[in-house]
Amino acid sequence: MRLLVARCEVRYSGRLTAILPEAVRLLILKADGSVLIHDDAGGYKPLNWMTGPTFMEELGDVLVVRKAKAEDTLEIRLVEVLSDVVQDMGESAALQKDGVERDLQELLAASPSALGEALTLVKREWATEVGPVDLMCKDDDGEWVAVEIKRVGTIEAVEQLTRYLGFIREDPAKAGCRGVLAAQSIKPQAVALAESREIRCAEVDLAVLRGEREPDLTLFG
Amino acid sequence: MRLLVARCEVRYSGRLTAILPEAVRLLILKADGSVLIHDDAGGYKPLNWMTGPTFMEELGDVLVVRKAKAEDTLEIRLVEVLSDVVQDMGESAALQKDGVERDLQELLAASPSALGEALTLVKREWATEVGPVDLMCKDDDGEWVAVEIKRVGTIEAVEQLTRYLGFIREDPAKAGCRGVLAAQSIKPQAVALAESREIRCAEVDLAVLRGEREPDLTLFG
DNA sequence: GCCTAGGTCCCGTGT
C-alpha cells in the first residue's frame, strides 16, 4: 500500500464528470489497483476514487488512472508531495459478519413457526415476475403465506411484498395467499401501511431464534 | 488526520456484529471523528468504520470508538504499531459534479419530444400531494402526460410514477393523464411492471440529447 | 458476462 499526502487537483470522467479543486488530500494506492482520495473530513466516502483493477500512468506530475474495460478516467495533478510512503501489509483476513438479513432468513427457514403461527416452509426464494419472495409457506389450513424478511422493516418492504402478492394471487390456486413481513425491527409507518393492506407484521429476535433467550411475553399484532 | 499502520484486531457491535481478525491494517482517524480501517486490497470500502461524530477512549492498547447517541461500538486492539503520523491538511474544497439526474431533467425539459412522441412542456417539478412530477407535458391531442426521469429506471421509479398518477387523475380535467418513465437505462423488471400499469418506457441518451450524436434508429417500445 | 438485491449502505434535503 502506498500512502501519499499531497496538494493536488483531481478530475474524474466516466459515468459523470467531476472536478476536485486543488487542496491537500490523502491518496491511497492499494495492491489491487484501487485508488482512493480522502479528505480530512467528510467521513466514510472517498472524494474521488477508482476501484481495481486499473492501469496507471505517471506523466510528469500527473497520475492517470484508467479502468480496464471502461472509459472511466481519473487524473491526479500533483502540485506538492508532503509525504510518500509504501507499507507492506502482509497477508490479510476477511471480515466475519453476523446478523445480516441472510442469517435471519436461514433461521426463519429452519423454524418458520417462530413467526407466531404454525407454518411449513415450501420454498425459499420463490420466483415471481417482479423478484423472488424470501419464504413461501403454507399454514395449518393449507393456505399459502408469502414472507418478506428484512433487517429493518420499512414502507418500502411493505410495497415490495404487496407487489409480490399481486403477481402471486393471479394464480387461482394462490388467490388466497396471505403476506407476512418479518424483521428485527419494524417502523411504525410500515406497520400502519401493512395493516391497511392486511399484511401481518412479526418482529423477530436473533437471540430468541437461536434459542439463546426466551421469547418475549408479548408478540406483535 | 492521523494515519496509523498497525497489526490489530477489530470488533464492531451495533446494527450487526463483526469481527476482523488480527492483521496489519491502515487506520484513518479524521478531524470530524470518523474512523476508517482499510486493507491493502478490497477496494473502495473500509473493512470496518464509524462515521463521525464519535467519542474515542484509549484503554491501554485498546481504542474504543462510540457513536454519540447509539449503541454502536468499535473496538480496536492494537498489537503492534508500525507507523503513526499526524498530517495537517488545511482547508479543503468541495467536489463539483456534472451528469447526474438533474442534468438529464434539464435536457429533457428543453426538448421533451426526445421521448419519442410530440410533447409540449407545461411545467417542471409539478407539485402533487406525494411529491413533484419531474415533467408535466401535453401531447398532440391535448392530453396530459406525466414524465418521471431517472438515470437508471427501476421498479421503484415505476412505483413513484404510479403514486403521482393516482393523485393527478383525481382531478377530472386530468383523469386521462398518461405516464412515461424516461431513463438512460431501464431494468427488465421495471419494464414488466410499467407495462402492467400502462406506463410507457423511454430510454434516452445524454449524448443524443446534447446533439453530440445521432439518435438510434430503433426506439423503445 | 450481465443482472438483482443487500448494505453497519452513506449522505444530502426537506419536513
Added chain:
DNA sequence: ACACGGGGCCTAGGC
C-alpha cells in the same frame, strides 16, 4: 429528529 431519494453508489451471489 426522522423520513425519503440519489449514488460514479459498492459488493456479493445467481444465472
